[in-house]
Amino acid sequence: MLELKDLTYQVEENNETLTIIDHLDLTIDDGKFVVITGPNGGGKSTLAKLIMGVKELTSGQMIFDGEDITDCSITDRARKGISFAFQQPVHFKGIKVLDLLRLATGKKISVNTACEYLSKVGLCAKEYIDREVNSSLSGGELKRIEIATVLARGTKFSIFDEPEAGIDIWSFQNLIQVFENIRKTVQGTVLIISHQERILNIADEIIVIEDGKVKTQGPKDEILPELLGTADAVNRACSKMS
Amino acid sequence: MAQEKTYIEDIERTLYDIKNVDKSKYKSQSGLTEDIIRDISARKNDPEWMLEFRLKSLEVYNQLSLPNWGPDLSELNMDEIVTYVQPDAKMTGSWDEVPDDIKETFDRLGIPEAEQTSLAGVGAQYDSEVVYHSIQEDLVKQGVIYTDMETALHEHEEIVRDHFMKLVPPKDHKFAALHGAVWSGGSFVYVPEGVHVEIPLQSYFRLNAAGAGQFEHTLIIVEKNASLHFIEGCSAPKYNVTNLHAGCVELFVNDGARLRYSTIENWSRNMMNLNTKRAVVGKDGIIEWVSGSFGSHVSMLYPCSVLKGENAKCEFTGVTFASKGQNLDTGASVIHCAPHTSANISTRTISKAGGKATYRSAVKVTKNAPYAKCSVNCESLMLDDISRSDTLPTMDIEGDEADIGHEATIGRISDEAIFYLMSRGISEEEARSMIVRGFVEPIAKELPLEYAVEMNNLVNIELEGTMG
Numbered sequence: 001m002l003e004l005k006d007l008t009y010q011v012e013e014n015n016e017t018l019t020i021i022d023h024l025d026l027t028i029d030d031g032k033f034v035v036i037t038g039p040n041g042g043g044k045s046t047l048a049k050l051i052m053g054v055k056e057l058t059s060g061q062m063i064f065d066g067e068d069i070t071d072c073s074i075t076d077r078a079r080k081g082i083s084f085a086f087q088q089p090v091h092f093k094g095i096k097v098l099d100l101l102r103l104a105t106g107k108k109i110s111v112n113t114a115c116e117y118l119s120k121v122g123l124c125a126k127e128y129i130d131r132e133v134n135s136s137l138s139g140g141e142l143k144r145i146e147i148a149t150v151l152a153r154g155t156k157f158s159i160f161d162e163p164e165a166g167i168d169i170w171s172f173q174n175l176i177q178v179f180e181n182i183r184k185t186v187q188g189t190v191l192i193i194s195h196q197e198r199i200l201n202i203a204d205e206i207i208v209i210e211d212g213k214v215k216t217q218g219p220k221d222e223i224l225p226e227l228l229g230t231a232d233a234v235n236r237a238c239s240k241m242s
Numbered sequence: 243m244a245q246e247k248t249y250i251e252d253i254e255r256t257l258y259d260i261k262n263v264d265k266s267k268y269k270s271q272s273g274l275t276e277d278i279i280r281d282i283s284a285r286k287n288d289p290e291w292m293l294e295f296r297l298k299s300l301e302v303y304n305q306l307s308l309p310n311w312g313p314d315l316s317e318l319n320m321d322e323i324v325t326y327v328q329p330d331a332k333m334t335g336s337w338d339e340v341p342d343d344i345k346e347t348f349d350r351l352g353i354p355e356a357e358q359t360s361l362a363g364v365g366a367q368y369d370s371e372v373v374y375h376s377i378q379e380d381l382v383k384q385g386v387i388y389t390d391m392e393t394a395l396h397e398h399e400e401i402v403r404d405h406f407m408k409l410v411p412p413k414d415h416k417f418a419a420l421h422g423a424v425w426s427g428g429s430f431v432y433v434p435e436g437v438h439v440e441i442p443l444q445s446y447f448r449l450n451a452a453g454a455g456q457f458e459h460t461l462i463i464v465e466k467n468a469s470l471h472f473i474e475g476c477s478a479p480k481y482n483v484t485n486l487h488a489g490c491v492e493l494f495v496n497d498g499a500r501l502r503y504s505t506i507e508n509w510s511r512n513m514m515n516l517n518t519k520r521a522v523v524g525k526d527g528i529i530e531w532v533s534g535s536f537g538s539h540v541s542m543l544y545p546c547s548v549l550k551g552e553n554a555k556c557e558f559t560g561v562t563f564a565s566k567g568q569n570l571d572t573g574a575s576v577i578h579c580a581p582h583t584s585a586n587i588s589t590r591t592i593s594k595a596g597g598k599a600t601y602r603s604a605v606k607v608t609k610n611a612p613y614a615k616c617s618v619n620c621e622s623l624m625l626d627d628i629s630r631s632d633t634l635p636t637m638d639i640e641g642d643e644a645d646i647g648h649e650a651t652i653g654r655i656s657d658e659a660i661f662y663l664m665s666r667g668i669s670e671e672e673a674r675s676m677i678v679r680g681f682v683e684p685i686a687k688e689l690p691l692e693y694a695v696e697m698n699n700l701v702n703i704e705l706e707g708t709m710g
Contacts (some may be wrong), residue, residue, distance in 0.1 A: 086658075
């Protein structure tokens with residue numbers, strides 16, 4: 001279980017203090033498939049990075065499986081079982097896809113095992129296993145490799161930060177399938193930051209973050225109609241205006 | 243919340259920094275005078291022409307100025323440099339006959355061991371003279387000559403006279419002239435036509451004496467359709483006074499021949515390394531340079547390839563690693579003198595802890611070199627915000643039909659890359675090492691095995707976590 005208590009994250013910009021996450025309280029139960037959504041700039045990705053430790057929180061407390069991880073480094077959090085699929089995967093010179101998967105598992109896994117992870121994200125594994133993780137890979141390919149590394153880690157708490165961002169429609173179709181499969185097979189908690197209805201649709205639970213706070217949290221069946229209703233209302237209003 | 247900060251320790255140099263008591267048999271006076279040159283020449287029993295060459299070089303040295311570009315060399319005071327230090331050892335072909343302290347030095351550097359496992363011949367120079375030389379018998383039978391320069395000067399005088407400082411004449415620059423005046427030691431290799439030396443030869447240059455200079459001369463001639471891989475290593479312990487290295491390497495790669503010249507330079511941080519290397523390549527010949535510059539206080543090193551014959555090729559692969567107190571100005575130059583000549587220059591420079599690394603290259607395509615091709619790729623990585631990295635390429639293209647490309651990138655290790663690797667459960671220190679290793683990987687894979695290991699150790703930088 002992950003408990004976030006009174007979490008605040010502020011940044012200084014042009015001599016002004018901006019509050020991105022504002023005294024946020026949130027509990028995420030084990031084994032859930034949770035999607036965080038909300039308007040752009042509402043603090044969703046920041047929250048994901050705070051959980052991984054990529055950003056340093058201003059105040060508050062984080063408890064993971066009963067242990068206070070507030071002051072833990074990224075490495076320590078990763079070792080305790082939190083993993084993170086970056087919104088914009090990093091390029092690495094001299095590091096191959098196989099190396100990245102081995103790094104993720106922490107073991108010298110065989111090429112066949114590595115290929116299985118790539119197949120799970122819809123990549124023809126043998127074409128990729130020896131490729132360098134550099135700009136010769138497309139955004140969609142990098143995204144799927146990134147997801148494969150998080151699957152390979154197999155940790156008890158996996159975060160995916162806007163997996164659909166920056167990829168083409170064809171890749172997006174594949175991606176949805178990947179998450180539908182993850183939904184069926186993965187053990188542990190999955191936390192996805194997403195705007196996509198098709199991803200929201202496979203969630204157990206949806207959390208809406210707005211202005212750095214939890215606006216609503218609840219089962220998909222309760223929250224999704226509300227969200228879609230809002231979208232429909234906006235669409236209707238827009239069509240009347242045009 | 244406390245933020246973890248990192249501090250990158252310096253490279254572990256203990257192995258190289260072990261000093262021996264100075265037991266030299268003879269040392270010239272410090273400074274540079276005609277008497278000192280005559281004394282060195284007499285002690286080495288030079289033929290008359292070599293004495294004259296030395297004295298003319300001294301004249302040229304006195305006429306030339308320090309370069310008006312590159313790192314500041316004003317701290318070099320030649321009046322304080324001892325140009326000739328004769329160790330108390332005669333050259334031998336048996337390690338058992340090498341004095342214990344000198345043998346132990348080369349043992350620590352792994353030379354005898356490498357000789358047993360992966361080399362076809364070894365030369366070991368200590369201060370100004372070569373103390374050990376060996377070559378496998380089957381190569382001797384094929385006519386391969388591998389010996390110290392002094393022996394070559396006496397036993398193969400005509401070949402030496404025809405080639406010595408013909409490629410790098412003393413007038414080239416002030417330190418070439420200095421080299422011509424005071425050169426001592428070094429290696430001579432002759433590979434006859436059609437002979438392929440399958441296993442590398444290696445010369446190692448060790449400077450032990452404080453305040454001394456090392457001026458070894460390497461002359462390699464690879465005849466038509468022959469091939470050779472030559473490895474050069476060098477190191478010195480650290481002193482509080484300035485040491486000087488002004489070696490000279492001349493490589494003659496004839497038609498259809500191939501020479502790979504690999505160097506790992508790991509001088510101590512009090513060394514001024516002002517070295518000159520040049521190759522001339524005949525028709526269809528290939529010169530491959532693999533160059534690692536890690537040590538020294540100041541370095542100026544730009545191996546030059548003169549592509550003289552049609553279809554001659556040059557491959558240059560280099561890595562430079564500048565740390566605290568180091569100003570390493572390195573690069574490569576290529577002169578295309580014939581049609582269809584091609585060159586591929588690929589370098590990586592890393593700077594950290596305030597070190598300065600400069601990549602400097604010169605590509606010249608003459609009118610006689612239509613369809614010349616040259617590709618230059620240099621990448622620089624700064625490990626912190628107090629280090630510096632510069633890229634200074636020049637290109638002089640006289641012909642119309644040349645295909646020249648230059649690509650340069652300078653970057654820092656991004657926080658995102660570090661965070662990414664940490665999120666996979668590895669420490670920040672490991673993450674940094676991994677990124678640097680990946681960066682130099684294209685170079686590491688070109689190095690001979692033992693040097694690849696040495697370079698890996700070098701980039702396996704120690705990091706110390708401090709909370710603050």
